[in-house]
Amino acid sequence: MSNHGYGRTEIDERFDAGALDGDVWTAAYLPAWSSAREAAATYAVDDGGLHLTIPPGQPLWCPDLHDDPLKVSAVQSGNWSGPAGSPRGQQPFRDGLVVREAQPARWGFTPHYGYVEVQCRATITGRSMFSAWMVGLEDEPDRCGEICLVEVFGDTVTTGPDGRVVAMLGCGVHAFRDPRLVEEFSAAPYPIDVSADHRYAVDWQPGQVGFIVDDVLVKTVHQAPDYPMQLILGVFDFPGRAPAGQAEVPVPELVVRRVLARTGSAAS
Secondary structure, three states: OOOOOOOEOOEEEOOOOOOOOOOOOEOEOOHHHOOOOOOEOEEEEEOOEEEEEOOOOOOOOOOOOOOOOOEEEEEEOEEOEOOOOOOOEOOOOOOOOOOOOOOOOEEOEOOOOEEEEEEEEEEOOOOEEEEEEEEEOOOOOOOOOEEEEEEEEHHHOEEOOOOOEEEEEEEEEEOOOOOOOOOEEEEEEEEOOOOOOEEEEEEEEOOEEEEEEOOEEEEEEOOOOOOOEEEEEEEEEOHHHOOOOOOOOOOOEEEEEEEEEEOOOOOO
C-alpha cells in the first residue's frame, strides 16, 4: 500500500531474495552528514536473513563530527536531505550540522500508524549495541520524533547465578524537536537473551504506542507521532570503550530475519 506519495505502509520483508531490496532499503546510516560511501553498511543477505556487521577494518562514522568514536552498520527504509550546505537532514546529532552530500528523496517503507515488528538477534559486547527504531522523515522540520522498538547496550547484559540472562531493554518515544511530543524513553531490566531471535514490535495508534516483545506488552506511552515514519535497523560499535589491553574484539552483528508491518492494531 502506498502512503500519499511516500513509500509503502505494509511490508513482510524476509530478506530472502538473495540481495537487499534497493527499492526499500538504503544501506547507509544517515548519509547526508557524510556520504553514501562513507556511511555504507557492511552487510550480507543469505538464508538466515540480513546480517549487519562491523568488521575491525570498518572506518569510523563521521569521525570529525561525532564526539564519541563510532562505527555503525545500518539500513534505513527512507532517505532524504536538503541540498549540500543546508542544515536540512535526518536525525542531526549535534548543532550546526550541514549536509555534505545531498540525498534524493527515497521512500521505501514509511508507515503512518499500524503494527510494526522486527524479528532479530544480536551479537554485542561491552562496547557495542543494537537498535531498531522509527523516525519521522524530517521533510518538514517538526516531523522528527522517534519510536524506539528496542535498544540494548552490551554492557547491560548480565547472567545471574541461575543462568538467566537479563538486559536493560530500552524502548519508548524520543521527542527531539517535535513540540507535540515529550521525552518518554527508558531502559529497564528484562529477562531476555538478545543473542537469540526475538520479536520486537510496536502497536502505533493515534495518541498511544504499545511496545511488545514476543507478544508480551512491556510498555505503553500515551502519545504518538502523527506523521509518516521510516525504520532504521543498526548495530553500533564504540572503539573508545574497549577495555585496556583487549587484543581481539568479537565482530558485532545484528541479524534481521523479518520485518512485518500492517495497518490496524496488534490485535487485528
